[in-house]
Amino acid sequence: MRLKLLLLLAFASLLSACLSAPQSAALVRQADPDSLEPVVLDSLAFFSQSAFQCGPAALATMLLYSGVRVSPDDLVPLVYVPARKGSFQFEMVAATRSYERLAYQLAPTLKAVLEEVDAGQPVLVLQNLGLSWYPRWHFAVVKGFDLGRQRIILNSGTFENYEMSLSTFELTWARAQYWAMLSLEPGAMPVSAEPEAYYLALAALEETQPQANIAGGYRSGLRAWPTDQNLLMGYANLLYLQGDFAKAETMFRSVIAYHSGFAPAWNNLAQILLENGDTAQARTAVLQAIELGGAFSATYRETLSKIVASEQ
C-alpha cells in the first residue's frame, strides 16, 4: 500500500515536471505592482449552458455584448452538432459572421487575451479541460482577471464568474492550440489587432455578408495601418464595386504609391482608366502589371486586349 502511494507520488512529480505555463509566469513577473487592480466586465451577460451546449451559450454571450439580440437557443441550429455533443470552431466563426459581426481570431498569447479584457472586450476561448490524448473540449468567455492573485475569471458552462488559476487556464488553453476569438461590430478595432488577421476577418465578412458595414471596417483598419497593402487594396476594390470610380482610382493609386510591385493594383487601376476612356494611361498601367506578372497574369493580358480593342 505504501509502495503504491510512493509510486503515485513519483508519477505525479514526473507529470508536474512536464507541466509549465510560461506565458502566465512571464505576465505575472512583468506585471506592474502598482496597477494590480482586478479587471471584471460586469455588464457581460451570462447564459447557463444546457446539456453539452457550451458553444451556443458562450457565443450568445459574445454576440449580445457586440450588440446582437440573440439567445443560445437561436444559435443551437447554427453551431451545435448533436452527434459530437459539441460545436466546431469554424462554425462559431461562421455564425458570428452571419450576424454581421467581425469574427477576429486573436493572436495565441495570454497577453493579447488580457489586453482585450482590460480594454473592455470579452474573449471567446476554446479549452481542452482534459488531456491531449483524452480531450474534453469546452468553449468559455474570459471576462476578467486578477494578476495579483494570478487568477482568470470566465463565464463558463453553468458557472458565472468562474475563477481559475492563470497557469491552469494557460495549460487548458494551450491544449486547444490557444484558440481565441472576438465578436466585433464592423468598424471596431481590437486593441491587440494585427493587420493580417484583421484583414482576413474583414475579407471573410465581406465575402459572406457584403451588406454589413464593410467600408467602416476598411476605414478603421486604414486608420490603424495607413499603408497596409491588403486593406488599401480591399477598400479600393469595394469602392469600385460600389461604383465610386473617382475614389476607387485615388485608392488604387495609393496602393501603388506604397507598393509599386503589386501587380493587381496596376491592373485594377488600368480597368478604371479604361472605363473613364483614358486608354493611353490605362495601357501604361496594365503594361506594368504584365511586366510584374504573377498569379493573375491572364487577367492582365485580358485587360490589355480590351484596351487595344477600344483603341481601334
Add this chain to the structure above:
Amino acid sequence: MTKILRTPAAYSIIASMLFVSVQAPAMADVVGTKELTMQAQLQIQRNDVRDLIAREDVRAGLLGYGVNPADIDKRIDNLTTSELLQIQNQLGALPAGADGVLGVVLTLILIFVLLDVLGATDVFPRI
C-alpha cells in the same frame, strides 16, 4: 400576358435586364478581394507548413522517408490550397511526445484527479 410584353415599358424592363447581365462579366477584369484573399491565405498556409517542416521531429521523419530537406521548399510551392490543408491536418496530428497507452478507466480517473490537484486539468471544478 403577350399584350403586356409588347408594351414599351416591358421592352425597357427587358432591356435593363439584358444590360445587367451584360455588365456583370466586366467585373472579372479587376482582380477581386476574394481572389486576393485566397492568394494571401495560400501564402500563409505555405509558411505554416514550412514552419512545421522546420520542426526537428518532422525533419527527421522526412529524412527517414528519404526526402531531402533541401527539396522541400520547392515541393511546397507546387502544392495547391487543399493539398496544403491535408498536410497541415496530418502534421498537426503528430503526437507531441505522447507516452504509452493507459487504457484502464480507473487509472484515467485517478490521473485526472491528480492533474486537477496539480492544476493541469479542470475536469472537477472546485465550486
